[in-house]
Amino acid sequence: MSFSNEEQIRIDLAASFRIFAHLGMHEAVANHFSAAVSEDGKKFLINPKWKHFSRIRASDLLLLDADDPSTAERPDVDATAWSIHGQLHQKLPHVRVAMHLHPVYATAVSTMKAPRILPVDQNTARYFNRVSVDTMFGGMADSVEEGERLCGLLENNSRLLMGNHGVMVTGTDIGVAFDDMWTLERACQIFVTALSTGQPLNVLSDEVAEKTARDWEKIEDFSRQHFEEMKTLMIQQDPSVLD
Template sequence: MALNHEENLRVDLAATFRIIAHLGMHEAVANHFSAAVSDDGKKFLLNPKWMHFSRIRAGDLLLLDADDESTASRKDVDATAWAIHGQIHQMLPAARVVLHLHPVFATSIACLQNPQISPIDQNTARYFNRVAVDEMYGGMADTTAEGARLAGLLKDKTRLLMGNHGVMVVGKTIGEAFDDMWTLERSCQILVTAWSTGQPLRVLSDEVAEKTARSWEKITDFSEQHFEEMKYLMIKHDPSLAD
């Protein structure tokens, strides 16, 4: 029997949690991913509070409504998840998928006085002039006002480097958002590794960096296939993720 739209989203999102855990990009039982189900983006799937990414199944995902304020008091919904994801799905209907993580290398860059991803190779160049930066960390993001502020920072961008905090990626599909998050973390790892040599960086010219970034934007099918391959590996390892 063919799966419907929500069922497909559930499987894909559950696979994303498993992939991120497999890659070691998760943080304990924190961090959250969401995916819009309704056309207006306000009904969305979210992982339950404090459940480890490595065991999340499709049926475990919560179906929430950004207009339902009573959700804030639910015991299975993390306050920071509701504050951030609820507001983004409320304010940005084009953000069909929202991934928020604290991966080591991207978070390290976010903690710098100048939190910028310098274009030194084709991975880092993917983000040339394409990352919003938040430099106003004020503690746990557990209020709707803070979630609205973060949503407002994205504007025309799909990546937010959250100063002293972590990183957020939004996208049209789960595949695109996953590959973007993976490449963003890899870019920061490359940059931190290059800096660690103590030698000067050979930074690409603005012209080459922009050309490379535009080339990335033309191959969303690459991103989708990266996700599909990783999803296949996760389902092969544990088919119960689709339950």
């Protein structure tokens, strides 16, 4: 079965919501993922306001235009989603996919006085010098100005550790962004668990950490296959994701 580009993006994005719900990384009926469907990136799909990740179908996703300010008045669009994702897709055309979550371990790291993921294993080393950090949390991100500020932090980096808040991962396609988010949370879980032992950490050298991060960047096909395997699992469990 073949699908148009938008149809395939709808299916993949809907599946990503189901996967993260399956993994317990969702936040009640909050948090948002978006994916551009137009060449300029300004037309994008996003989840509707306050619908649980585990129930999202391809047809539920809203098609929005980043250049249409009246979108902010729509009852099915969450204000924080529009403030952040609307600005991302308006100002950063290279961002094709944006995923924002409050997963337990990444959020825990974000609450540290100096948030940083130290390279203590293969997963944490993926993020060596590759995560922007925002330490200016001021409450709900529900203004255009806040969205613009976050865009500035993501302009030259694909990941943002949002202090006292959560994490944002951006990417060129859904498979890569999914695996990046999954590995980022796994990295933070490993890091927090290692810290909890109270023992000194054997932090990798800068040279080894940088080499490992570069090796990760060479295997985007691994990331996409991880997503495809998980998507297949979600479809087998509940084919309604395709609807």
